[in-house]
Amino acid sequence: MTDAPAISAKIEEHQPHRSLWWDVWAQFSTHRGALAGAAVFALIVLAVAIGPFLHTIDPGYLDYKAKNLGPSWVHPFGTDNLGRDMLAQVLAGGRVSMAVGFTAMSLSLLVGALVGVMAGFFRWLDGPLMRLTDLFLALPLLPLLLVIIMLFRDTLRRAFGPETGIFLLIVFVIGITSWMQTARIVRGDVLALKEREFVLAARSIGTRERRVITRHILPNVLSPVMVSATLGLANAIITESALSFLGLGFPSDFPTWGRLLFDGKDFLTLTPVRVLWPGLAISLTVLSVNFMGDGLRDALDPRIRGR
């Protein structure tokens, strides 16, 4: 009994700051790699977002007199075989790669969370939805992605124009082939949450099922979804680059990081630095996102947090 006042005093001491997100941040900021990852990622996003306003050369401008140049003050990353400025292309390509990454990741999270919650919450949907997930996991994804893009490229180009059509197609195929891990994790969490007392309490006061899901289940599966988001972003950026690298992504006048690598790989002896910049951009982005995901996983895990 003598301990009781001391404990409550201790709890009170911590009271003012304690909110979930403050705790998460506190844990996240102890992870050096995650902080560095977040900083680098913020820097890349910032560079890609405002870079084209500072470095105003048009990435598509051809200047035959200045082809295959090394780095200089006018062209900090040099120029390619058609005299286009590499820095401008890397920045413009980053915008596309990031846009594809974020949109595809959002789509895959949406599908994954939906399938996961449905399978976990409704018993009769569990079997069929999980069989579907297993089926998708057994599909050979890279060959299928290539095949789908090859087959539907022309149709979508005709319907939406060359750039929007390919963008929609790539985002759609990446999103639709990468939701399975999220769905599995979310389903597991929902299965456990469903049996908890607060859900029972919510049901017993007559809360509708839709409301139980949106109000009680979804906020609690937010942390696994956030960790999947980082993995999904990294995966989407790599997949888009891989597709473009195989020549089945965006058209060549529309730079993305993978496309720049694809175009640069034929000039390795002449201008080897050309592949360095887009490659470094992809690698740094993915690396920083993965480090962030690592830190986020630790920060959002209540068993690790606070220790």
Added chain:
Amino acid sequence: MFRYTIRRLLFAIPTLLVISFIIFALLDLAPGDPTGNLPLTIDAKTREAIRISLGLGEPFHIRYIAWLNQFFINEPLNILEEWWGSPIGDSAGRMRIRSWSTRSPVVDLIVERTPQTLWVVGMSYVVGILIAIPIGVISAYRQYSWIDQAGTLFSMIGFSVPTFFTGLVLIVIFSVNLNWLPMIYDTTHTVTGWDSFIVQVKQIAMPVMVLALFNAAQISRFMRSSMLDNLNQDYVRTARAKGMKEHIVVMVHVLRNSLIPVVTVIALGVPQIFGGAIITEQIFRVNGLGALLIGGIEAADIPLVQTLTFIFAVLIVGFNLIADLLYGILDPRIRYD
């Protein structure tokens, strides 16, 4: 165990059937005409004749069943025949899946291309495992030491940096700047003596290293966490209390038990490696299965692409099964029945 194996095998059949249907339907029902790339001077009647000669005259379900029949019955029979030496049944009249662009049987093309891929992929997997296991063991044994931190960084970089960038960087360093290794993999090269063996080692070094780094990054993580799980077990304390030498405790007792989950991860990773080889083959111009697939996709060679993609699917389902069964065989604590 036996009943479990049978059940899993039976379950794999509908999975494969559904996947084969998805692949077939996707490729078959897609917009686009296989005669679309032919010159415009060909008139409509000839065009129709070409379509029929490609087997497109039949309705969809007939073609699907014919393809299944060719893939699951005719082609395995042909392979058996080659092993057997003498013809089995009506071997001349048996329909085969034919490529549209080369008109030769797809399976022959695949058999022709497989050795290159297997060499590169197999070697890279072996090298990757050989790198990964020591890294995993040491970083678990010296947890939180600098070597562990370095191992973590290595694996993080290994699976963040895409293979198509590491490959190009290696080419720039070793082929362009140092001029040590050839940039392009020559498949026609045959090993006849010591000198040609050195040439082979040189040309295979870069593709193998690229894939091996990627594999090692993933496997070393699993190895580390599996070692960490085992190092705190009671049997380790018992072994140490008996006075066994430390290296025997770690290298025999702990390592053997830690390898159980790692072996299943290795088995699960094999199909992904074939997928990764598609990109690596493209970088180093290895004309293996990946190059065959990309070539088929670019030439819109539907039967070839269907068959190859389905073989990739068979690999995934097969190795999933192998991983599950291996886990049961290696770990007596796992009981499936």
